[in-house]
Amino acid sequence: MAINEQRLTADLLKPLQRTSAVWFLWVALLLGVVGAGAVGFGYQLWQGFGITGIKWPIYWGFFITNFVFWIGISHAGTLISAILRMVQAEWRRPVTRCAEVITAFALMIGGLFPIIHLGKPWLFFWLVPYPSSRMIWPNFRSPLVWDFFAISTYLTGSLLFLFLPMIPDFAIVRDHSSGIRKKIYGLLALGWRGTTMQWHRLETAMQIMAVAIIPVAVSVHTIVSFDFSMAPVPMWHSTIFGPYFVAGAIFSGIAGLILAMATLRKFLHLEEYLKPIHFENLAKLLLTMSLLWGYFTFNERLTVWYGNGAAEVNSFLATQKGSFAPLYWTMVICNFVVPMILLGIRQLRTMSTMVIASLTVCVGMWLERFLIVVPSLGHKYLPYSWSYYRPRPNEIFITVATFAAMMLLYTLFAKFVPIISIWEMKAGEHQPSEAGAERVHAVAEGRLEETHA
Amino acid sequence: MAHRWGMAVDLDRCTGCEACVAACHAENNIATVGELQASRGRALHWIRVERYFEGEFPDVKVKYRPVMCQQCDAAPCEPVCPTYASSHNEDGLNAQIYNRCIGTRYCANACPYNVRFFDFFNPAWEKPLHLQLNPDVSVREVGVMEKCTFCTQRITAAKIQAKAEKREVKDGEIKPACVQSCPAKALVFGDLNDPESEVSRLFESPRGSKLLEDLGTIPKVQYLG
Numbered sequence: 001m002a003i004n005e006q007r008l009t010a011d012l013l014k015p016l017q018r019t020s021a022v023w024f025l026w027v028a029l030l031l032g033v034v035g036a037g038a039v040g041f042g043y044q045l046w047q048g049f050g051i052t053g054i055k056w057p058i059y060w061g062f063f064i065t066n067f068v069f070w071i072g073i074s075h076a077g078t079l080i081s082a083i084l085r086m087v088q089a090e091w092r093r094p095v096t097r098c099a100e101v102i103t104a105f106a107l108m109i110g111g112l113f114p115i116i117h118l119g120k121p122w123l124f125f126w127l128v129p130y131p132s133s134r135m136i137w138p139n140f141r142s143p144l145v146w147d148f149f150a151i152s153t154y155l156t157g158s159l160l161f162l163f164l165p166m167i168p169d170f171a172i173v174r175d176h177s178s179g180i181r182k183k184i185y186g187l188l189a190l191g192w193r194g195t196t197m198q199w200h201r202l203e204t205a206m207q208i209m210a211v212a213i214i215p216v217a218v219s220v221h222t223i224v225s226f227d228f229s230m231a232p233v234p235m236w237h238s239t240i241f242g243p244y245f246v247a248g249a250i251f252s253g254i255a256g257l258i259l260a261m262a263t264l265r266k267f268l269h270l271e272e273y274l275k276p277i278h279f280e281n282l283a284k285l286l287l288t289m290s291l292l293w294g295y296f297t298f299n300e301r302l303t304v305w306y307g308n309g310a311a312e313v314n315s316f317l318a319t320q321k322g323s324f325a326p327l328y329w330t331m332v333i334c335n336f337v338v339p340m341i342l343l344g345i346r347q348l349r350t351m352s353t354m355v356i357a358s359l360t361v362c363v364g365m366w367l368e369r370f371l372i373v374v375p376s377l378g379h380k381y382l383p384y385s386w387s388y389y390r391p392r393p394n395e396i397f398i399t400v401a402t403f404a405a406m407m408l409l410y411t412l413f414a415k416f417v418p419i420i421s422i423w424e425m426k427a428g429e430h431q432p433s434e435a436g437a438e439r440v441h442a443v444a445e446g447r448l449e450e451t452h453a
Numbered sequence: 454m455a456h457r458w459g460m461a462v463d464l465d466r467c468t469g470c471e472a473c474v475a476a477c478h479a480e481n482n483i484a485t486v487g488e489l490q491a492s493r494g495r496a497l498h499w500i501r502v503e504r505y506f507e508g509e510f511p512d513v514k515v516k517y518r519p520v521m522c523q524q525c526d527a528a529p530c531e532p533v534c535p536t537y538a539s540s541h542n543e544d545g546l547n548a549q550i551y552n553r554c555i556g557t558r559y560c561a562n563a564c565p566y567n568v569r570f571f572d573f574f575n576p577a578w579e580k581p582l583h584l585q586l587n588p589d590v591s592v593r594e595v596g597v598m599e600k601c602t603f604c605t606q607r608i609t610a611a612k613i614q615a616k617a618e619k620r621e622v623k624d625g626e627i628k629p630a631c632v633q634s635c636p637a638k639a640l641v642f643g644d645l646n647d648p649e650s651e652v653s654r655l656f657e658s659p660r661g662s663k664l665l666e667d668l669g670t671i672p673k674v675q676y677l678g
Contacts, residue, residue: 048595049556050573055494057567059558119556119571119596126536126555136553142535144557231563232529232668377562381665382520384503385567387494 008425012418013176015268019415030408037401040394041116049119053392057385058377062395063117064227066402068369069252070110071151071224072245073362076253077103078158079217080285082210091281093428094273094420098264099257100162101419105409106256107155109402114147116398143226150216150223157216161209164202167192168423221249228372234311235304235376244296248365251289251335255361258282260410262355264419273420276351283343283354286361290339297332314386315379323388324375327367334364456622457545457673458603459645460632461655462519464678466639469517473500473631473640477521480604480630482590484576497570499601500631519640521631522547522568522601523664523672530560530569538598545673546603554597561598565665569600603642604629624650645673 044051054061077099084092115124127138127148138145170189174182192198225245228236258279265274304316319328338360342353378387391399413419477483477500486495500521507514528547530539538553539560549569561569575595578586586592589606593599608627615622624643632640643652652675655661660677 048574049571050490050493050495053493054558054571054573056496056570057561058494059561059571114557117557119554119558119598123555126553136537138535139532139537141532142559143533144535144559148535227559231533231559232565232670233562380567381565381668382503382567384501384505384520 005426005429008429009172009176009422011270011272012420012422012425013173015414016173016416016418023411023415027408027411030404030411033404034401034408037398037404040397040401044394045121051392052395053390055387055389057380058374058387058389060117060373060377061389062370062391062399063113064373065366065370066399067110067113067117068224068245068373069366070106070113070402071221072249072252072365072369073256074103074106074110074154074158074253075217075221075246075249076106076257077101078154078161078213079103079250080254080257082161082213082217085206085210086214090428091278093424094270095257095261095278095282096424097162097165097417097421098261098419100158100165101410101413102253102256102260103158104155104162105406105413107151107158108409109405111151111155112402114144143223143230146223147227150220154213154216154220157209157213161206161213164206164209165421165424166417167202168194169418169421172422173418218246221246233376233380234309235315236372238300240296240300240303244300247289247292247296248368251286251293252362252365254282254286254289255358255365258286258354258358259362262351262358264414268414268419270420273425279351279354280349283349283357286354286357287339287343290336290343290361294336297336311379311381314383315376318375318379319371324371328371331364331367331371334360335368336364455543455545455646456608457645458524458608459643459652459656459673459675460521460524460603460629461641461652461658461661461675461677463639463641463655464516464518464676466637467502467517467519468637468639469502469504469515470636471502472634472636473519474498474502476630476634477601479585480587480590481602482576482586482592483599484572484574484578484593486574490573495573497572497599499568499570499599518676519631520566520568520664521674522603523566523670523674524601524603526671526673527669529563529565529668529670533559533563535559544608546605547600548605549598549600549602551591551593551597551599556596556598558598565668565670569598572597572599624652 052061052063081092081096081099084096115121118124127145129137129140138148166188167190170185171192171194174185174189177185222242222245225241229238229241231237261274261279261282264270301316301320304312305320318324339357342348342357374389378389380386477498478485481499483497483499486497490496500519503518503520505516505518507516524546526545528539528541530547531541534540535557536553536555538550538555540548540550542548556571558571561567561571572593572595576592587606589610604627607629611622611627615626622644624647627642629640629642632642641652641655643650645653645656647653655677656675658675658677661675663672664674664676666672
């Protein structure tokens, strides 16, 4: 056994107990950036949507790009952690919570964009099916309404999935603190005492959630892709979009997870817990997804080019050779070439190259979303209406602010909750014996009296 | 009998004078956004005259095509709207209900003709121009979509008048602003459910075609030429 239990608990609780001045500076900086984004949005409400770069006929731009990007990032967590739990990959233990938190926060941020991008954001609740006095329901045929259901389901599910395995850790924090902290964590721990029955119920609930969350995650990004593929817009109206979006989402999600873990490892000194093997395994997953992404992109592009549809081919050429070509080829390099070289060649696969590849994938996947949304709208059927799009400052502020918001939420989370699941690490150190497992079943089935663990 | 309003556009008659555009702006209280915003793509033209050029300079032939909402029977803008702001009315028109619109702009993206316009700012008219607003047409506020209605206020007025006089609406009685102002008489409006109407006759013309017909939107605007 590498690390004894006391040290493990002490190490993982340290970020909760000690706060440096640098931490406050960092939080203040992030708050400032998020504030700038909020001011940008406020200004947009005050002045009108015209202060963005959105125009006729490119009515979706940075905001929808951010929406798709962040919903994509959210697939890091729950999906990956659910799969790793289900296949009982032992190396998952220190990784799962980092991943699940990304999901929760990325969804919250991504879910804001459909509201930010509305002409009348204060009326967003008209998408909610509630019995209004005039009995006007939302239009259930609209993919935007499907979005609302998909995202709210996923957010609820992933919050539960995040919260369940935190219960025993809240109890640990409760037992290691005093005063008001003890009260708050005691409340969050929901009366956890660690009885055999409680453990059994927790395991069962987590298994149910892991199975349930995977189809939800897949459906969410498929439905996000439907926002595009349901509309008769050149290069949007495509059957490949569902799986293409899901693959891209998992791809960017893993990249986001590697970045988050590398940051945590460095700043919270978790080198003994987040080991090179974890990064190595995630990097292999990232490489696989990069290949899958390349395969999908190739399929999408080749069929459009070969089919040579009058409208499609214009949108295709605009990205391939026209004004969007620099962005397009940057995307290909970021998403495919860089991961292939840095992660595909074993000698090059080090901690820093893995971080670099993850960074380029995040950039590349953001560009991918942008290149799906904008060029097609600028190259619809009637050449008279062709146009281009440039973002204006408030869109850029808000975009940057979302990245700061993600970091801020993550920083705060790591301050108040052990970012590595303490009990799961301990459970990994002590694999249950067969007799122990039998005992748990016996208690669950009522054959044996439960005792305090 | 229910009406089914349609329009025929004779491209051989259109001179590209854009009187229709000006008339539409005046009739429907469409905001003029100014030079800067127009250059940023915020101009609102419910009807526009597209210009296409054939041949190489100086041997050039110009083609004009007035494009307004095609009032599709299978309109892509309608199913995508989450709040039913974009929906079919009983006369077969694609109605845009400003009060229901929350500005997702999805309808405009789905529209293959790009004839839907978003209000980027609250409209403003320099005094005394605010006195020339049409009282029959609501002024749209910031954040909603707007589009050609075939001058629904004139259709409604004619129907009320006909009902008061206990008769059917006569062919040619309703003239949307663009039709009324077209000096070349390139635009003809009428009821497609009336087989005797001029527009029904023009819809039978062998010169006719519909814009982007192969998308299956079933437009109610016929182009001749």
